[in-house]
Amino acid sequence: MAAHSGYLDARKVVAIAAASAFAGDQLYFWAGRLYGAKALERLPRIERYRMQLKGALERWRGWAIVAARFAYGFRIAAPMLLGATRVSPGRFAFFNAIGAVSWAVAVTALGWTLGEAGKALLGDLWRIEAALLACVAVGAIAYALTHRVPAETPTDHGEAKP
Numbered sequence: 705m706a707a708h709s710g711y712l713d714a715r716k717v718v719a720i721a722a723a724s725a726f727a728g729d730q731l732y733f734w735a736g737r738l739y740g741a742k743a744l745e746r747l748p749r750i751e752r753y754r755m756q757l758k759g760a761l762e763r764w765r766g767w768a769i770v771a772a773r774f775a776y777g778f779r780i781a782a783p784m785l786l787g788a789t790r791v792s793p794g795r796f797a798f799f800n801a802i803g804a805v806s807w808a809v810a811v812t813a814l815g816w817t818l819g820e821a822g823k824a825l826l827g828d829l830w831r832i833e834a835a836l837l838a839c840v841a842v843g844a845i846a847y848a849l850t851h852r853v854p855a856e857t858p859t860d861h862g863e864a865k866p
Contacts, residue, residue: 736787769799
């Protein structure tokens with residue numbers, strides 16, 4: 705939404721999001737490659753997911769790596785499990801890059817669309833957004849100042865009261 709409002713360049717948002725997503729999944733992949741077998745021994749119920757992922761890899765090849773990025777609840781575990789299944793690092797990196805760029809474009813487009821919808825719904829409020837943000841900030845500070853928790857006072861022995 706910040707790109708839609710002109711605060712950020714959408715191309716840079718996509719580039720940074722894609723690079724970050726790619727790097728994060730590479731890190732998880734290598735963690736799975738180095739420590740996955742030991743972790744799977746300690747977590748036998750995860751073995752079932754590894755076998756499902758292995759089946760998806762056999763069926764869809766590298767496109768399963770791309771799809772895993774969009775799988776809710778499987779987002780972080782997938783690259784770790786892929787590392788543990790011995791997918792080649794080059795193959796993972798190639799399909800991870802495709803997935804990272806696809807994900808970054810999709811999320812940026814979603815943010816842009818939500819920004820457009822917000823603009824349509826809120827109309828003129830977009831013109832006074834700085835004033836509204838200032839009001840919210842002042843309200844939050846006032847609330848924090850009036851609802852402070854009193855600090856503990858030390859007793860004669862230098863210890864805080866229970």
